[in-house]
Each structure stands twice: as structure tokens, then as C-alpha cells.
Amino acid sequence: MTLTITDQAIALKFFEKLKELSGENVKLCMQCATCTGMCPMAAEMDHSPRKIMHLAQFGLVDMLSASNTFWKCASCHACTVKCPRGIDIAKVMEALRQQVLRKSKNYIEPSALPAERIEELPQIALVAGFRKLTS
Ligand code: SF4
Ligand code: SF4
Structure with missing residues (x-):
């Protein structure tokens, strides 16, 4: 190359x-x-x-x-x-x-997560995931 x-x-x-x-x-x-x-x-x-x-x-x-x-x-x-x-x-x-x-590019979009999925996930997992995968 x-x-x-x-x-x-x-x-x-x-x-x-x-x-x-x-x-x-x-x-x-x-x-x-x-x-x-x-x-x-x-x-x-x-x-x-x-x-x-x-x-x-x-x-x-x-x-x-x-x-x-x-x-x-x-x-x-x-x-x-x-x-x-x-x-x-x-x-x-x-x-x-x-x-x-x-x-300012996110790997996942929190707003795109279905409400029922958010309800079933542990809050600590959501917070950790958002800290790592969103800007
Ligand atoms: S272990 Fe270290 S030296 Fe070996 S490929 Fe991975 S980064 Fe490179
Ligand atoms: S820290 Fe290293 S071994 Fe652990 S998941 Fe990441 S790349 Fe793999």
C-alpha cells in the first residue's frame, strides 16, 4: 500500500x-x-x-x-x-x-432503546454502558 x-x-x-x-x-x-x-x-x-x-x-x-x-x-x-x-x-x-x-458520535443511541428493554436492564448497566458508548 x-x-x-x-x-x-x-x-x-x-x-x-x-x-x-x-x-x-x-x-x-x-x-x-x-x-x-x-x-x-x-x-x-x-x-x-x-x-x-x-x-x-x-x-x-x-x-x-x-x-x-x-x-x-x-x-x-x-x-x-x-x-x-x-x-x-x-x-x-x-x-x-x-x-x-x-x-459527538454515539455508538448506541439511548433514545432508540425500547422502553421495555430499559425497564428490564439494571440501572448500573445502563449508566456504565452510556458512559462508555455515548458522547
Ligand atoms: S500482546 Fe502486545 S506486542 Fe503482542 S500483538 Fe498485542 S499489543 Fe502487540
Ligand atoms: S481489555 Fe484487552 S483483553 Fe480485555 S476485552 Fe479489551 S481488548 Fe480484550
Whole structure:
């Protein structure tokens, strides 16, 4: 894949923002896939945690933005404790969510939830879900 100068500028800006929000350097990732092997949510994700790190290394913003991986991440930190490069992958996932939410885009729309569904869900689950998935 050949990146244009504009692509490279977007990738650099994205990479710097990701580093600022997460405090992590995804370029340290050596693609060992330990994170994917540890992840209890991997089967629900369209890209594995390892692949997300790879996309982030190259600043492939469009592919990252379209992914459901960082929304499905349960923030369990199983990947983080096992990463041989010491990367806090859970923080990277949170930073990817923040990059979307800061543009006032929600992953779920609270107003679109059926009233009967809201009634049956525990309030703490609703609050936690809205904090994670809405801007
Ligand atoms: S465990 Fe760490 S080094 Fe290995 S693929 Fe995942 S983020 Fe990269
Ligand atoms: S923190 Fe997220 S990506 Fe890491 S193992 Fe847990 S669910 Fe998977």
C-alpha cells in the first residue's frame, strides 16, 4: 500500500492524538498476538486486538473508525497484563473510543432503546454502558 502525503499527515496526526490520549506507543507492538489470545471478546470483534494495533501503527484511520473492536472491548485488561512489550492495550482501546466520542458520535443511541428493554436492564448497566458508548 502506498500512502499519499495527505494520508501520511492524517496518520501522523492520528498517531500523536492516540499517544496523547492513551499515553501508549503502539509502534512498540511486535504483532505477537498474545493480546488476541487473551481477549474474552475477540469472537465478537471484527478485527482482533492485534490487528487493531497494526492498523494504529500505520494510522489507517478509516479502517479503525469503521471497526467495532474498541466498542466491544470489555476493558478487562487481560491483554494489558500479558503484553510482552508492556503496552496498555485497554488504554489504547479507550483512546480509540474517545477519538470517536469527542466528535459527538454515539455508538448506541439511548433514545432508540425500547422502553421495555430499559425497564428490564439494571440501572448500573445502563449508566456504565452510556458512559462508555455515548458522547
Ligand atoms: S500482546 Fe502486545 S506486542 Fe503482542 S500483538 Fe498485542 S499489543 Fe502487540
Ligand atoms: S481489555 Fe479489551 S481488548 Fe484487552 S483483553 Fe480485555 S476485552 Fe480484550
